[in-house]
Structure formats: structure tokens, C-alpha cells
Amino acid sequence: METVIKTRTIKDKLIFEFENSKLFLFGSTQLRDNAMESFYKQGIPTRKHEEYKYTRVDLMLKGEFDFSTNKNCSDAQIQPLKFLKDAYVVVIENGVFVEGSSNVENLPKGLTVCSLVDAEKSNSPVFEKHYAQYADVKTDPFIALNTAMTKDGAFIHIAKNVIIEKPIHIIHISTTSVNTIIHPRNLIVIDENAQAKIIESFETISATAKTVSNALTEIVVDKNAIVDHYKIQDEKELGYLVNTTQVIQQRQSVFSTHTFTLSGSLVRNNLTVVLDDEHIESHLNGLYLTVGNQVVDNHTVVDHRKPNCNSNELYKGIIEGKSTATFNGKIFVRKDAQKTNAFQSNKNILLSLAGTINTKPQLEIYADDVKCSHGSTTGKLxxxxxxxxxxxxxxxxxxxxxxxxxxxxxxxxxxxxxxxxxxxxxxxxxxxx
Amino acid sequence: MLSIKNLHASIDGKEILKGINLEIKEGEVHAIMGPNGSGKSTLAAVLAGRSEYDVTEGEIIYNGKNLLELEAEDRAREGVFLAFQYPVEIPGVSNINFLKTAIGEIRAYKGLEPIKAKDFLMMLKEKQELVEIDRALVRRSINEGFSGGEKKRNEIFQMAMLEPKLSILDETDSGLDIDALRIVANGVNKLKSEENATIIITHYQRLLDYIIPDFVHILHNGKIVKSGLKELALELEEKGYDFIKEEVEA
Incomplete structure (x- = not known):
């Protein structure tokens, strides 16, 4: 008699892992259960999923996966990744904050940099007020999965009126020897009239197996705050990155974000900026250089909810080999958002015949007194x-x-x-x- | 230095040059004049190595080498310089970085040591003064937002920096007011020597008041139909190109 063993899908495995590792997961039980339920409903997107049709995230999740978040690499190995000499550095290895490798001592007054775990333990009211309030689990399965399964990440808070001149550098490192899925998560809160420069870099060190990193960062930019945010994605061939950045901006704030995708087998960016009050300015810049069989997909959403705001978006790409780049830029101008200026531009250079570019601007405008434009070009040198x-x-x-x-x-x-x-x-x- | 024999060239199957013969020696200045469409700019493009043009017959020998066998960059490295009629704008590449790269490659080709940063900067300053180009322009991206006159002046500045043996000025005078024309001509005159030669391609005689040619050639319908000394340019100016057409067709 033959025994039939039903192959478990990655979705089943994730749910199994979720049930089994509850003690090590981060966040309240209710929040996680709710998120997992939402993930269960949505499932892993396939190419039939409109938002993922150009990027086969289901393919990257084929095969066996581990969920361990062990520390594997030494300080000496991490050192070269601290490329900003004068910065506050947070090291997140395989999704967990590594205090020994971070440089977060002697912080100036008004700056908090610690792990999510420590922020929760210390009953930080800022943490409690903002954690998991912006990235909606119902809108995307990776947000749901991260919210359900994250173990740790960085918590950064800049208090009212404080200007932090030194950059704050969050280094995400994957260092695995078996195929692994991790869910690092960061919460960054910049209070009223404060200023900061924040860099997130994504790297691999001596990885010998595939890492799927489902990273999520929420950024709260309060009234009059000025924030400069950078992502440097350089995870090499074994890196698969789904990177969600959810930003909420308050009155008269200025937020600039820059996404540089330099390597990685698959990189999917979901960047959403919500302009939730008046006189806000947002800048979204991006550059992707793709070679070989790389797949890079930038999905951005700029959500103008109130009048008198400006947003400006510029994404450029150079595509070589058999690589595929996708740019999907949504701009919403809600009914109340009169006098909005929203501009978007996507320019590509295609260096090979086998390369592919998908570019799709999507403007949804419900106000009548606005200036919006978008344009995309693809050409050769x-x-x-x-x-x-x-x-x-x-x-x-x-x-x-x-x-x-x-x-x-x-x-x-x-x-x-x-x-x-x-x-x-x-x-x-x-x-x- | 340069010997062009029976040169025929076409673009998209249309023959533009129909048998050019021209000999140029070190130290000489040759003016090539002709009406629009006579093939002046095609000749410049073929000499510089533009690949859109097909040379169907004839040869060009430059300092003993078959010029037509060299890639555009190798011609430049051998000392051929084309001052473009319409210089392109290249945002994002600074003039300085551009010239440093060009000089670096030219020196490497000749087997010379890389130029020292200090020497490069000194040269930059010296040549800027020689061709009277604004320092601020040199620091900007190549021709980005330059006026027509500034672009032409930048061409002559590049010529000064690269120290070519054979310079081809393709309608460098077009679009220049008289002040800019004097400055450009002055720069070219200062760069003249016994070792190098210059080809001036122009529609009008005016530039030749400032850069005195040794020989003047008149190009008509893809051929040099008349050659002479500098007086020929004056005659042409006075009588107009129609007199050439009449002479040729008579």
C-alpha cells in the first residue's frame, strides 16, 4: 500500500510556522491573528493578481524554506557595510536587532534608537500609538504576512523640535545557509518640527542560500517635520526582497525618499506616501540598474487627501541582459485635494533586446482644480x-x-x-x- | 598629411560626394566653400568617421594611415578633430570629466603616462584663457543650456585641450555674431602651427577675413570644382554661388 503525502504549499508552511512560533513573534496576539487571517484570505499573489502580474513572487517562494533568525556573521564582516563613517547605525541581521554590532550609544537628547522588542518592553507611548497603524493588512498579502510574523526590527523616534544632523543608518543583513524567509519591520516616528536623515540598506553577507526578505517600514512624519529617507538595495544574486514602505505625512511636512536598486534577483518595492493634511511636500526618487535575469518592480502610490500639496516623482532605470523592470506609479487626488500639484516621470534606457520594461502610470483624480502630469520614456543610448x-x-x-x-x-x-x-x-x- | 583621392560617399543609398580630391600639408589652412547641399558637411562627417555614411569609392590617407579603416575614436587619438556644426548637449557629463577622460584615452593610445591632476588643471586654465571661454561654462555639463555661440566656443576650447594635428571646423561661423566670431577666429589662429593643419568649412567668406586660408576650394554637387588662393573666396562672395554653377554647367 502506498502512502500519499500531500505536498504542503508555502502558504500552508507559513501558517504552520505561525502557529508553532507564536512565542517568538512580535506584536499583540490580536493584531497578529487578524493579520494572519487576512494573509490567509489573500494568499500568495500569482500572475493573475493585477498588482503582481509582472513579478512572479510565487515563483520565488517555491521549494523548502526555513524561518530561523540566527546570528551568523561577525562584526568584522559587518564593518564594511557601515559605509557612512559618521552615523548612528542599527544592524538588523536576519530580521533581528543586533545590539553588539550597532552603534547607538551616546544618543543625543530627543533621539531614540532601539529594537522593536525593546520599544514594546519599555511601554513606549510613541510605539503604542503608531505601531502597525498605517500599513493596512487588508491591502497587500506581504503587509499581512509581515504584521503576523515579524520578530523584530528597529524603532526610531525623533522628539518634537529636535534636529538630528548625523544620518541614522539601518543595515539589514541576510546571512543564511538554508533558504529562509524573514520579516524585518521598522517603525520610524519623526515628531513635530523635527528633522532627520534615515538610510535603510539591504545586504547579504556570505549567504549560501536564498533569502526572501519581506521587509516593512512605517514612517510617520508629523507637522513641519523634514525627513530625508534612502533605501540602498544591494542583496546580490541570492537576495529576494519585498520591501514595503508606508509613509504618512502631516501638515507642512517635507518628505523625500530615494530608492536605489543596485542588485538582487528579485526586488519588489511597495512605496505608499499619504499626504494627510495641507501644504505638504513629497519627493519620490528612484534608480534601478538591472542585469542578467534580475526582476525589479517599483510600485508607488502617492495619495493626495487634502488641498494645497505638492508631490514630485522621478524614477529612472537602465535595463540590460534578460532583466525585467516594472514601474507602476499611482497618484490619487481625492475630492478634497484641490490645488494639488502632482508630477511623475519614469525614464528608461534599454540596452539589450532581451530586456523588458513595463511602465504604467495610473492617475485617479477626483478634484477639479489640480495640476498633474505624468510621462514615461524608454529609449536607447x-x-x-x-x-x-x-x-x-x-x-x-x-x-x-x-x-x-x-x-x-x-x-x-x-x-x-x-x-x-x-x-x-x-x-x-x-x-x- | 592628408590625401583624399576620388572620394565617393553616400547616405541611405544617395550619393553625396562624387569624387573628391584634396591634398593638405602641415601648416596649411584650407577653406572649403560651397552652397547648401554641396556636400561640405558630409565631407567633414566622413573624415571624422560617422558610420551613417558609406564610402563607396576612393581613399583617404592620413599621415601614412588609411583613415577609413580607423574607428572614430582612433581617428581622434591620431589627431583628427572635428568642430561640430551642431554640438550636442550632454547633461550629466561635466566638460572637465569629459576632457579628462578624452585626454586619458588619447594618452593611453599613444603609450604615454596618464596626465597628472595638477598638469591637467594648469592646462585647463591656460587653454581657457587662450580661447577666452568663461570658467563657469567649463564647469558645467557638456553644452547644456549653452547659447549657440557658447557651444562653438566650447568646440574651440576642446580643440585647444586636445591639441589635434588636423582640425576640421564645420560651419563654426554659423550663428556667431561678429564679436564671438573674432574670439573664435582668434583662438584658432593662436592654435595654428607649422605642424598642424586646418580645414575650414563655410558658406560665407566672413570667417576667412579673420582666419586667412592658404587655399580655397569650391565644392559643388559633391565635387571640388574650383581651387585657388584666398582671393577666390572674395570673388565668390562678390559674385555669389550662381557664378560657379554657371561656370560648371557651361
């Missing part, structure tokens, strides 16, 4: 420019490199931290080698 450079003695390869740099520079130049700009420029140069 300009032959006239190449010839001009060659006519001065610059070889074809370098001429193309110069032009790719020039194309990327419009986004790179929006980086306000000099050391970070240099770091990104160097990374881009290496990509073009």
Missing part, C-alpha cells in the same frame, strides 16, 4: 551623443559608460548626504564595468 564622445577620442565602451552615468546622475544628485552619494556613485560604476 543616444547615437549622436556617443559619436560626439568618440570623436574626442573616448572609446565606445567608455562613451556608453559616461552616458549611463549621466543618465543616472539626475537621480544620484538628489542624494543630500555626500558620503552616501559617493558610495552610490561607486556602486553604479562597478555595475557598468
Amino acid at each position: 543616444d547615437e549622436a551623443k556617443i559619436f560626439y564622445l568618440r570623436a574626442r577620442g573616448i572609446g565606445l565602451v567608455n562613451a556608453k559608460k559616461l552616458l549611463m552615468h549621466a543618465f543616472a546622475s539626475e537621480v544620484v544628485n538628489t542624494i543630500k548626504i555626500e558620503a552616501l552619494r559617493e558610495y552610490v556613485e561607486e556602486k553604479i560604476s562597478k555595475t557598468f564595468e
